Amino acid sequence: MLNSLYTKLVLVLFALFIALGAIFLAAALYTAPMYQQEVSQQLNRDLARYIVNEHVLIEEGKIQQDNLEALFHTAMIINPALELYLLDAEGQVIAHSMSPDKVKRKHVSLQPIKVFLSGQVQGLIMGDDPGHEQRINSFSVAAIDHKGQRQGYIYAILGSDKIGHITDVLQRSLIMKWSASAVVVALVFAFIAGLALFFFLMRKLRTLNLSMQRFKQTNMQDGGIVTSNQLKARDEIDAMAQTFNHMARQIQSQMRRLQQTDALRRELVANVSHDLRTPLSSLRGYLETLILKSSQLTDAERQVYLNIAHDHARRLATMVDELFELAKLDANEVRPQQEPFSMGELVFDVSQKFHLRASEKDIQLNLDVDETVPYVNADVGMIERVLDNLIDNALRHTPAGGSVNLVVTAEHGKVRITVSDTGYGIAEEEIPHVFKRFYRKTSAVEDNKEDDRLHAGLGLGLAIASRIVELHGSRLSVSSILHQGTSFQFSLPAHMLSP
Template structure:
């Protein structure tokens, strides 16, 4: 509870609840007092409804057409001794006070509005709503009453007007209200109000505990950031509680942000490593290119045509390696961007592979390597970007050709499987060591038994291949045994 109240928001909430309880309690007390008083008035008026009529029937209030003031004085005095709850007034037909039982100094008004009296007399004799009339002791106060007409010889002489709950009653009632019992009632009520407030705060603390836990998770995440993984509160994403769903969404968001951060961090580290390797690979052919060109410029007058041609051809080969490496770097950078354009169309797969194999046919014959595609079925049609798929097969075939020797073979095998076709590019070359297989598609990675060449590959071919197939939403796998060949496999969607 104390931890709950230390938070400024919940302190304000507790203060708001306290004020609400106090206001509601005060309104309840006032309403209770009003309802009790109204109930008592209604009961009292209906209980003493015929009091005035009995007085009129049993006593002669007028003598020779005039009010018997001395007789009325003794009558009213005796009645007030017997019933101090009542005050008695004799009114003329217009409402003027003719006689009364009160102290003359306490009478504040001599005229009584007879409208409520007529309403009272005109209402049915059974239980009715409370009717209030003017109190002669006060210019504004209104009280319940009993009234009866005074008739003599068929003429209305006036009204007997009895105030129920007179001044004596008010004084006694006020004293009872302020006595010890009622004070204890108020104390007990306020104690119950305080206990209710504390119980409400405790229940509210339980209900808002998930919200405080979520706030704590957010504060810890803000303090730690993405540098270190946190142990978040386990939230139920399928719960009906909105806080649980919000907490689950927050956990998913932080996990996604951390995964993206780690991925970006890994890519950044890989790019730095790649740049280090690329700078090394560029430095060698550039140094060779520059050295041969400088030598040729210095000694061109002394060199015979064959030596001069040798220097220029060597510089040219190195320039081609630099050009090829730079092209691959640009290609890989473009493929890693988020807006690579794709142009999908229907492709006869066997024909595309035949065109790729034909491109490397001369080099294959020079190395005595057999190449083929099986089956040569023109009905196998896939849906893809022909330019990018041609680049995929070129990279795979060129990579296989580079690691094959005399008498080896490269076979591209097509196996239709329902709505997809499994493509396998197999060679019987030197294979890949098992330790290198998990890293074979990393940019600029070279296997331990990688065959060096002068093509300027830079170790980017397989990384480019994987990215090109990823644009087709296709994954590529590799299976290899050292000295037993290698097989690259992926599936393309048929048209």
């Protein structure tokens, strides 16, 4: 129980209010006498001056004893708490209204007296109290001058022992008790209000903590996120809850991506194992035939077997290259190194690489480049790879007598590249899957041809092309009509020449 945050806050609040109450009461007890002395000094500030104006106490350096005794007697009758002292010009006590044994000091400091007489300080001024060896007290003072010469001072102590005794009585009075009780009641009320506030704040923290615990217990899957209707306010706790919501959603998203990645990994292993087994088995079979029947084969037969084994080895190398290339693209290890270049020239160069293969399959490879096409900003090597994959895909899925068309046009600050064919086409339900890894469409019969099998990879060509286009900030789109043909399109930003 003591380890809970709420208990710790309550204990700290309790200790704080106890300290505040003690400080307030101590300050009240300390300042009450000071306030009483200041009020007394303000009320009796001109008392000494009135005495000097009404009584001649020193004349030509001589003390007027009769006048002084009459003054002391009158003062004791009017105000028994008043203590009068007659000082010389140096501050020495030369007469007083006290009994001789009550006077403890024979000299009074002139510094407070000068400050008082200057009138520059309006607050409480404390001076030496001759009735005590160390005590200072409030006073009233007036200078006694004769013919321009300072004769002495009449010095009146206002806060005498009797006044101090009265102050002690006041401190134990009913009013002081009421004041102390009022302070205690106010502190108790504030303490209860603080407890209620802490309970309200801790309720939100408890809700957040329970949400975090549920999130942990459900293995970071669901059920632990604070709902939006619990976040109506906008304080730091709500901000922390929103941060937790964001973190939880991020964790869940990452968990889903990890699960998807794991599923893709399993699919990758299954597909790679299946697809690599075929060329490996074929390669192994032909090599074993060459080894076992080497003496029985003619040179022509041996060359045929070697050519077939070489084709399967090349296909195997293509598959491995595709795997590495897509892995690098997905891991963002390869970034486009953009530079301006002619798209028309690149399309022409790439088409030349496929002319022989197209001729062998009796497929016409057509090129249509708009003369007004500007340069593009892109990675020339990556875009060449896209064109290679698209043209290779078109040739593999176009029957003899068909055509593959490459069209480059300019439109609205971009250059559009289209690779279309008159091949077998793609069924409508298969179009959303053509860019998926290891996907091969099932609607075309040409996949059974030996030449297409030898040129085929792992079904990653379109996935690689799509990923490269995405890295250039564009999108590879596809449209197709079954038994009529397929068209792939993407755009690249045109290179704007500086003025």
